[in-house]
Amino acid sequence: MSEILPFLNRINVYLCGMKELGLISTLPINRFTDFGAYLALSSGEEVLLPKGYLLGDEKEGEEIAVFVYTDSEDRPVAVTESPKALLDEFAVLEAKEIAPFGVFMDWGLPKDLLVPKAELGQNMVVGQKYLVKVCVDFQTNRLIGVNKYRDFISEAPMDYVPGTEVSGLVFDKTDLGYKVLIEDQYEGLVFSNEVFQPLEIGDLRKFFVKKRRDDGKVDLQLLPPGRVKYEEGAEIILAMLEEKGFMPLHDKSAPEEIQKELGMSKKHFKQCIGQLYKAGKIQILENGISINSSN
Incomplete structure (x- = not known):
């Protein structure tokens, strides 16, 4: 039973009564207060959109796209910002603070997302990034992060053949x-x-x-099947050219400039572009190198 409890704590939010929790929803304004605007939830209850998220010209009945989660006192609140992941989505998030009861992750909202200690699949370090899934703890009715990603992983389908x-x-x-x-x-x-x-x-x-x-x-x-692999340095140059199209580096560029941009010596750089040029992958110009779009 102890192995089942952590999983039960992540039961879908729809069992908890608030369908909008953890999602982007378009909700109508019911009424205004000094603190902001109260929006109507599908349950008939209301959620506060704080005054800082209002432009000032909204009217009752007007619909606003908001993200609904809980504030520092576990009260439902709406914001017009979007987090890096919605309910049931994965994201790579940075650890901001380590606490005895878990780790707070930066997910792009004023209130950080807590990964409870029981949901940590590894020791975390502040400033490092980790895979987290946004779930609901049905006991507290709040959004939490889960780092034990393998709880949600399935075996890849058999049609994942080479080249897919x-x-x-x-x-x-x-x-x-x-x-x-x-x-x-x-x-x-x-x-x-x-x-x-x-x-x-x-x-x-x-x-x-x-x-x-x-x-x-x-x-x-990283490469599609049949794609010729080049020497490591040439692969780095080709990947950058495929992204940018052009690089202002050539055989007369200063060694320091090449080292700063590519992390390789000038001699290595010249060998790499020579290999790519002979293969017809790049063009060597007076002011730099470019991808050979005609290839």
Whole structure:
């Protein structure tokens, strides 16, 4: 039973009576007070939109798109700001404060999101980013964060064959590589020795299935099947050019400038652009290098 209780604490908010909690809803203004405007909830109750979120020319009956959560005293409150994740959504959030009862995460609202101690899947460090899912604790009827992401992960479908393109959120880096949350449902990994372009915790991007493992997890790769892999430095340059189109670096650029921009020596840079030029991937111009759009 003790293993079931944490899961029960995350029961969907609709069992708790307030359908709008944790979501963006368009609600009508019922009435105004000195503190703001009271908006009508679907239950017939009201929620306060504080005065600071009003423009001053609103009228009763006018509808406003708001996010509903609870304030520091656990009272329902509406704001016109949007958090980094809504109810039942995942996000990579930064740890702001460690407390004896949990960790407060920055999710883009005045009141931080608490990950209770019982919902921590790892030790957190202030300033670092972690994968969190927004849930409801039915005992307190408040939004909480859950860091035990594997409670929500399923085995990847069998049709995840090599080459399948997927959307993934990079959420952790280990000795093996980068962990990726695929389609908010499955766990993937990109091995470190196969990362040849900038990859950061919190990046949302496309990946390609390399292999579906027997345990239901997925090995991923950054390049589509059949794409020629170049030397690591050349991959970095090509990735930046695919994003920017042009870079003001060339064989006459100062070594310090190349080192600052790419983290490589001038000799290495010249070798890399030579490889990409011969492959027809880039153009070498007088003032820099550009992607070869005709390729």
